[in-house]
Amino acid sequence: MLSINNLHASVAGKEILRGLNLEVKPGEVHAIMGPNGSGKSTLANVIAGRDGYEVTAGEVIFNGKPLLELAPEERAGEGIFLAFQYPVEIPGVNNVYMLKAALNGIRKYRGESELDAVKFLNLVKQKTRLVELKESLLNRPVNEGFSGGEKKRNEIFQMAVLEPKLAVLDETDSGLDIDALRIVANGVNQLRDGERSFVVVTHYQRLLDYIVPDVVHVLAGGRIVKSGPKELALELEQRGYDWVVGQAA
Amino acid sequence: MTAALNQALDSLAGEFERVAATLPAADQRSVANHRTAAVDRLRARGLPVTRDEAWKYTDLKSLAGNRFRFTGPSATALTRQQLPALTAHPIVLVNGWLDPVLTDLDALPTGVSLSGLDQHLTALMQSRAPVDDAFQWLNDAFLGAGLHVNIDAGIAIDQPLEIICLRTATDEPAMCHPRLRLDIGAGASVTVLERYVDLAGAQALTNVVTDIVIGQTATVTHCRIQAESPASYHIGRTYVDLARDATYQATHFDIGAGLSRTDINIEQHSEGSVVGLDGLMFVDGKRHCDCHLNIDHAAPRTRSTVRYKGVIDDEGRGVFNGRILVRQDAQQISAQLHNRNLLLSARAEIDTKPELEIYADDVQCAHGATVGQLDETALFYLRSRGVPLATARALLLHAFVGDIVDAIADSKLRQLALTELAGLLAALEPLPELT
Numbered sequence: 244m245l246s247i248n249n250l251h252a253s254v255a256g257k258e259i260l261r262g263l264n265l266e267v268k269p270g271e272v273h274a275i276m277g278p279n280g281s282g283k284s285t286l287a288n289v290i291a292g293r294d295g296y297e298v299t300a301g302e303v304i305f306n307g308k309p310l311l312e313l314a315p316e317e318r319a320g321e322g323i324f325l326a327f328q329y330p331v332e333i334p335g336v337n338n339v340y341m342l343k344a345a346l347n348g349i350r351k352y353r354g355e356s357e358l359d360a361v362k363f364l365n366l367v368k369q370k371t372r373l374v375e376l377k378e379s380l381l382n383r384p385v386n387e388g389f390s391g392g393e394k395k396r397n398e399i400f401q402m403a404v405l406e407p408k409l410a411v412l413d414e415t416d417s418g419l420d421i422d423a424l425r426i427v428a429n430g431v432n433q434l435r436d437g438e439r440s441f442v443v444v445t446h447y448q449r450l451l452d453y454i455v456p457d458v459v460h461v462l463a464g465g466r467i468v469k470s471g472p473k474e475l476a477l478e479l480e481q482r483g484y485d486w487v488v489g490q491a492a
Numbered sequence: 493m494t495a496a497l498n499q500a501l502d503s504l505a506g507e508f509e510r511v512a513a514t515l516p517a518a519d520q521r522s523v524a525n526h527r528t529a530a531v532d533r534l535r536a537r538g539l540p541v542t543r544d545e546a547w548k549y550t551d552l553k554s555l556a557g558n559r560f561r562f563t564g565p566s567a568t569a570l571t572r573q574q575l576p577a578l579t580a581h582p583i584v585l586v587n588g589w590l591d592p593v594l595t596d597l598d599a600l601p602t603g604v605s606l607s608g609l610d611q612h613l614t615a616l617m618q619s620r621a622p623v624d625d626a627f628q629w630l631n632d633a634f635l636g637a638g639l640h641v642n643i644d645a646g647i648a649i650d651q652p653l654e655i656i657c658l659r660t661a662t663d664e665p666a667m668c669h670p671r672l673r674l675d676i677g678a679g680a681s682v683t684v685l686e687r688y689v690d691l692a693g694a695q696a697l698t699n700v701v702t703d704i705v706i707g708q709t710a711t712v713t714h715c716r717i718q719a720e721s722p723a724s725y726h727i728g729r730t731y732v733d734l735a736r737d738a739t740y741q742a743t744h745f746d747i748g749a750g751l752s753r754t755d756i757n758i759e760q761h762s763e764g765s766v767v768g769l770d771g772l773m774f775v776d777g778k779r780h781c782d783c784h785l786n787i788d789h790a791a792p793r794t795r796s797t798v799r800y801k802g803v804i805d806d807e808g809r810g811v812f813n814g815r816i817l818v819r820q821d822a823q824q825i826s827a828q829l830h831n832r833n834l835l836l837s838a839r840a841e842i843d844t845k846p847e848l849e850i851y852a853d854d855v856q857c858a859h860g861a862t863v864g865q866l867d868e869t870a871l872f873y874l875r876s877r878g879v880p881l882a883t884a885r886a887l888l889l890h891a892f893v894g895d896i897v898d899a900i901a902d903s904k905l906r907q908l909a910l911t912e913l914a915g916l917l918a919a920l921e922p923l924p925e926l927t
Contacts, residue, residue, distance in 0.1 A: 319878030335891025345877035
């Protein structure tokens with residue numbers, strides 16, 4: 244599904260990713276862990292197509308298509324979703340309105356007809372239950388005045404409505420208390436259907452107690468230096484990253 | 493004055509000489525003298541140049557290439573059904589003149605009287621202290637077109653009073669100099685919609701003076717929409733005079749004309765009056781839009797709140813100058829003035845200058861101006877969700893102007909404003925609230 248080969252990317256002239264390889268198959272959950280500054284968020288943003296990240300070498304193939312040539316909204320149309328580490332507050336833009344524009348943008352990209360207002364609102368109501376999102380938040384401006392937990396729930400809620408093929412969660416656990424973490428993870432788990440894939444970027448093993456990965460990768464110095472089964476996360480929690488990074492050097 | 497402006501002035505004054513004898517009440521000596529005196533002042537002082545502080549950013553030299561013809565009242569082939577009217581019984585000016593066919597004089601609400609300017613010329617000539625303003629003089633020179641509206645004391649009118657200033661196609665570049673005079677009686681309340689609609693799309697000059705005199709405790713809600721074609725020049729003066737405890741709540745949209753210059757002059761000369769002024773300019777292509785605002789707090793316990801926004805695209809240029817004067821005796825007043833601008837292209841330009849001049853000591857005043865671009869992070873967030881770039885920009889623009897539009901209390905007026913802004917905001921279909 245997702246195939247990243249020898250990816251090099253720079254931010255403001257500084258090379259962050261240095262030959263990253265990653266293979267994600269349908270239905271798989273991959274966790275990306277690693278020390279601060281190793282390039283985890285850069286990877287997430289490059290996949291989603293954010294400006295300011297310059298890819299200097301390598302390729303990202305998604306379901307057979309070269310992803311790097313596509314605009315962010317086209318990537319969304321192909322089925323990519325990025326849950327932001329810091330969801331953006333957009334005063335004056337209604338949450339549901341934004342989501343309707345997004346869903347219909349994606350449907351149009353795929354040559355499907357737009358959803359009418361009634362069908363759309365039914366879909367929205369159904370999905371709010373998934374992450375226990377208060378309906379009162381729906382008609383508020385996007386993320387404005389939301390608590391940290393509400394913002395992250397809103398991300399997962401949007402993901403549930405947009406039903407991506409591949410979701411990249413960029414430190415979705417940061418800033419969450421244990422209850423919110425459980426709700427968010429529960430939402431993600433309900434969206435696991437054997438087809439949808441996830442790349443979960445996280446600092447801590449804790450999230451992986453709830454979202455159990457198929458593969459755990461350690462990203463260090465812009466490369467994946469170690470991959471292993473879910474138990475690797477526990478080992479990293481106990482021993483830190485130094486031993487892996489040392490092994491790879 | 494430059495050669496180009498001299499030429500423009502000669503053309504305007506020459507047109508006055510040509511038509512002076514045909515203007516209403518031209519045989520009345522006092523009226524004729526008033527007009528001639530205005531032209532003489534205009535000739536003596538000349539058209540404003542960019543060395544004049546108030547015209548620093550607005551250069552009128554392109555006026556020189558045009559020879560604008562002044563047209564008298566004439567019948568139009570338009571029918572009421574063809575009017576782009578919001579209400580059932582609009583008051584219609586055609587090329588500056590009150591049109592007695594398109595305007596249904598019998599349908600005016602009780603307490604409202606309307607007439608052409610003819611019967612009011614003498615009163616209008618003495619209505620205001622002389623100002624140093626070339627376009628006011630030009631308007632005085634051609635005094636005669638326009639209308640006079642009187643609202644009786646204590647009358648409350650639910651429906652908006654719609655005034656459409658319509659320009660129709662003419663063979664040559666045309667100009668009009670209408671005067672709109674509204675007298676609002678004590679305790680009355682009314683919503684006035686003042687629209688500039690251009691069916692011609694040709695070279696033209698509109699030079700309008702709107703006088704709104706608001707009686708004690710009366711409330712005027714005023715929506716002014718200038719949406720003339722990019723080929724036209726629009727010069728507008730709005731004078732608002734507030735008596736004790738009167739309220740002026742206004743929304744000004746400056747979204748049309750190739751060159752537009754509006755001056756809004758508000759006099760709060762009596763205690764307790766309240767002004768809430770919202771404004772929005774939208775300037776694209778190579779258009780130019782200049783808004784000068786003057787609020788004079790001359791009496792205690794007066795309040796004013798101004799929110800004026802600018803959206804400038806392409807090679808458009810916007811100018812905003814907001815001046816608030818607080819005189820020595822105007823204690824316990826509050827004045828807020830904020831100007832926010834969004835530049836959508838690298839070649840767009842805005843020159844903004846809020847000015848506070850305060851001579852009283854017990855006052856609450858704040859002012860500020862900002863210039864920014866669309867938030868790149870927000871744009872990426874929306875696009876990453878699948879919102880196409882054009883829609884994402886429209887959503888953010890909609891958000892930027894949203895509070896100005898949403899503050900319009902009358903839902904029909906609000907919808908009209910959205911329709912007028914549709915090109916700017918792209919088509920956004922409304923979504924019902926979740927229940």
